Structure formats: C-alpha cells, structure tokens
Amino acid sequence: MSTQKIWRERIGRYRLIGQKCKGCGKVLFPKRLICPECGGRDFDEEQMPDVGKIVTYTTVYVGPKFLELDTPYIIAVIEFNNGVRVTTQVVDVDPKEVSTGKEVKLVYRKLQAEGKTGVIAYGYKAQLV
Ligand SMILES: [Zn+2]
Numbered sequence: 001m002s003t004q005k006i007w008r009e010r011i012g013r014y015r016l017i018g019q020k021c022k023g024c025g026k027v028l029f030p031k032r033l034i035c036p037e038c039g040g041r042d043f044d045e046e047q048m049p050d051v052g053k054i055v056t057y058t059t060v061y062v063g064p065k066f067l068e069l070d071t072p073y074i075i076a077v078i079e080f081n082n083g084v085r086v087t088t089q090v091v092d093v094d095p096k097e098v099s100t101g102k103e104v105k106l107v108y109r110k111l112q113a114e115g116k117t118g119v120i121a122y123g124y125k126a127q128l129v
Pocket residue numbers: 021022023024025026035036037038039040
C-alpha cells in the first residue's frame with residue numbers, strides 16, 4: 001500500500017466521509033469500490049451526519065484478547081439519517097446507560113496496538129451525545 005493511499009484513508013476515517021452512489025443514490029460508509037446495491041463504480045463524497053441512533057446493541061463480557069478492551073463493553077449497531085448503519089464499540093460509557101434509540105456520535109480512537117512493532121491502528125467508535 002502506498003503512503004499516499006494510507007494518508008487518504010486516514011483522512012477518510014478521521015473526517016468520517018462516506019460516498020453516495022451516482023447510479024442509485026445509496027450512501028456507503030466506509031467507502032467501497034463497487035456499490036452493493038446497483039454495481040455502480042461512480043461516487044460523490046458524502047459527509048456523514050454527526051449523530052446517529054443506537055438500533056440494537058450487545059454487552060460483551062469476554063472479548064478477543066487482541067482487542068485489549070476492558071470488559072464488559074458495548075458493541076452497537078448505529079443508524080444514521082442517511083440510511084447508513086455502522087457496527088462499532090460504544091466508548092466512555094457505563095453499560096447501564098446504553099439503550100436502544102439513544103443518540104451517539106462517531107469519534108476517532110485507538111483500535112489496537114500491534115505486537116512488538118508498536119503500530120497502533122485507529123478507527124471510529126461511538127460515544128453517547
Ligand atoms: Zn448504486
């Protein structure tokens with residue numbers, strides 16, 4: 001992967017920019033090469049809404065070790081008003097405060113630190129608003 005591509009993707013994740021299919025109007029996030037709805041390959045950039053709603057969620061008591069997350073934690077499906085659904089962790093929250101219909105925003109966070117090289121992967125997570 002070229003440095004330029006990594007940089008582009010980093011920007012995409014940070015600013016939470018998705019894409020809108022020119023063929024059928026479906027909004028995709030994260031970006032893809034081909035629209036799963038119509039097979040189109042032409043897209044416009046689309047800024048994701050700041051706030052979405054929790055559609056469903058689950059509390060994880062025993063998670064995979066590599067994620068290095070303190071249990072219990074919440075994994076939620078979040079729906080935005082443009083129809084996009086994202087599955088991610090809800091951070092900085094007491095699991096008791098989480099419920100269906102609550103509003104969340106996506107934030108940029110460390111996902112995991114990788115082994116001896118110390119490479120840290122970043123991505124989006126959700127926070128109650
Ligand atoms: Zn399409």
